Amino acid sequence: MASCDKAENPSPCARGCGIYGAPRNHNLCSQCYKAFLKEKAPKDALTLSEKISSLTIKTEKDDSTIKTKTQRCMVCRKRVGLIGFSCKCGEIFCRNHRYPEEHACTFNFKSIGRVILAKENPLCKADKLENRI
Incomplete structure (x- = not known):
């Protein structure tokens, strides 16, 4: 009886650590897969922050063209x-x-x-x- 978690033909880890890897983990063992995710997370966060910064740069350019003046009283110059x-x-x-x-x-x-x-x-x-x- 074969279970679903075990692979029919186990393949060694793609990073060459000597432990068998799983296809659902990109042919990496569990330890190498965790390290892979830790390496990938900052890259994803960096690309996400770059996308967000590109969006905010566009809005900053729009805000600079529509620059609003602080409104002040014309007599006492108090902010209103x-x-x-x-x-x-x-x-x-x-x-x-x-x-x-x-x-x-x-x-x-x-x-x-x-x-x-x-x-x-x-x-x-x-x-x-x-x-x-």
Whole structure:
């Protein structure tokens, strides 16, 4: 009765250590196969890290072209991060200088308000002579 683990024709280890090797271990004995795996693991890790670094290099190049500026308040130069308030004058301010009165805004709110009111409330003139011929 032959078992599945034993080979019909055992072959010597491919590294020549004198012990018989198994085909599932690339014709290496168990000790040489463990050494082979230890040698192979750093190479695989190195190739994997090279692949990853090549991917990160591409993203670094993309990031350098889209370089974002740190956002700061235009009055006190304080970093505002995600909570920066943008004004209609086009600048970004912190919470202390977000109001137009605090940062001496140059945007003309009156003229914009008048234009909006004129568009929303058109002039309605009724005909003075209702029964014209």
